[in-house]
Amino acid sequence: MITGCDLREDNTTWGFYQDSYDGRDFLTFNKETMTWVAADIGAQITKRRWDAEVFDNQWWKHYLEEECISWLRSSLEYGKETLQRKVCPTARVSYRSSHDGLSTLSCKVSGFYPRDITVTWLKNGESRQQETYSEGILPSGDGTYQTWLTMEIDPKIKAHYSCHVEHESLLEPLSVSWGKEFVCLSVFLVGEGESIKLNP
Structure with missing residues (x-):
């Protein structure tokens, strides 16, 4: 029942x-x-x-x-x-050689709460959702969530790829390029019983 x-x-x-x-x-x-x-x-x-x-x-x-x-x-x-707590994500983009001369770009986004998040690959600023693969959103084991988004690319074709992340904990969407990492920092200033959270 x-x-x-x-x-x-x-x-x-x-x-x-x-x-x-x-x-x-x-x-x-x-x-x-x-x-x-x-x-x-x-x-x-x-x-x-x-x-x-x-x-x-x-x-x-x-x-x-x-x-x-x-x-x-x-x-x-x-x-x-x-x-009602909000924890902003950490995002990291990595690259590895794949098969048939192609390469795989991976965007790992972790440590965020609440669960709802939008992660997309951008190629020269345009969304490439149809060409991406995701395992979905999974629990991290510490009360936050994580997700991965991968995309196969032809390294001979010159283009700018970035991982675009939207989450309610972020003041604005973030865009992380290959080889870069965005680490969410929470700074708490405590004074007279108040705390303020600052996101980069």
């Missing part, structure tokens, strides 16, 4: 309850109609029995729309220092 709720940025809410059996979807609660949706014919008998439990279905609707959201708001308030 999986149940939960979602509080979106526009302040709308969403709640869900799903039941599975033997590794497969079984029933899903529709809180608008307060009825159950059967995943297959085998769930029809249980659906009819649960649909008849009007009081239980009213309780689930109330739980998903009220109680779950209330708990979520409380959790967000208690954890806001952690959840």
